[in-house]
Amino acid sequence: MKPASFDYVRPKTVAEASVALGRKGVNTAAIAGGQSLIPMLNLRVAFADLLVDLSRLDDLKVVTRSPDSIWIGALTTHAAIEDGKVPDLFNGLLKRVAGQISYRAVRNHGTIGGSVALADPAADWPCCLIALGATVRVVGRNGVRVQPVSEFVRGQYETTLSAGDIVMGFDVPTPSVPTRWGFSKVARKSGAFAQSIAIATALGRSGRVNVVLGAAGPKPRALRTVAEELEGGKSGDELRPAIEADLAQVAPGADDYQKRMHTATVLRAIRDMRTQ
């Protein structure tokens, strides 16, 4: 399995990269870690005439903390987050999510920006960043825009990115009180993409609850009824009708097995959160 041939450039600045990516009449693709794009090129399910290598742009590697958010540059690798190189304001959630994505050799190169830009419905970061209410900053020919990740990801492998756009990174709001969270993922083997993935977060003991389910529909979606019921004090099996109602919305095509699986990951994530 070899990819069809393409040209390659390694721009020195984000602006140059944006110009290269926006070139008219050329099928261009940004490459960051290459951990999704190269297999897709190898399998010839993706094609490009020109690869624009973003992997050495220092502007995309910044990780900083401000009073009300942390900034995670698009090129931050899963391994860097696993190793705690990003400030932990969410009680270890980021490390937990990062450490079980694929395998270490893939985590060493795969980036959070690449993961969200690809928008695989089963990927871990879109689900996690949506649960944390993160925004994405995109630079392109029309300047800079900031968008909630939940709106940036439009569907299966579909985002609001257009030619010349580059994901700079993510702003994740700092919680006002310590976050409790729960994580549950069903995959056929460790390191494989999820068959079902649920992340639940809550601000402190009685604050706002968010439950996001991935790998169930075209994009990870918040389960609103479940969150309301949780905020109203319901727990465990009492939540099943709410889960069923939300699943009808976010995963209308699910068969009986998938419904049971999604219900299980949601309940486990909530239980996991409750024990914190």
Next chain:
Amino acid sequence: MTAITIDLNGVRIADDVEPRQSLADFLRERCGLTATHLGCEHGACGACTVVVDGKATRSCLSLAVMSDGRVVLTLEGLRNDQIMDILRRQFHECHALQCGFCTPGMLIMARDILQRHQSPDANTVRHELSGQICRCTGYANIVKAVVAAGKDLAAAQAHALAGALAEAEALIQAEVQARVDDQVRAQEDAPPKPGTE
């Protein structure tokens, strides 16, 4: 074609490559380094794992052009590596390979595990090796070999540390003794202070 320069197993390699050539194909076909194996060419099997800038890397998911300016180590370059030496012996002792196809990737990943985990237990090794596929052994002996190598490495490091400490201790002793000797000599040589006779 794009010009690249790579530090490969300690040797500077400059070459022109097609942008679509993977690092794996570059290593095997241009450099004749065939310890790096290709199983799946899409990141699933781990047979192609090499070290790039100190990090375990799937060479089938890297382009040779993207490795420009990097330091690349393949199994061939780890002949005299201390950890690899122990791993090789334990793979032999524990019968951790049959056909050997997965072995280069297993060894590179095992070395990476031992660099990140001090004397890891079997569970840790199993989890960390889950991206390396072996179709022959059933993994039991591979896990055994890596756990044993971890213990050997910890013992070797403790031994080396003890040796270094003993050496440092001896140096300090010698230094202290030399200073004491100097002081004694200085006192003996000093002219008597006025009024103390």
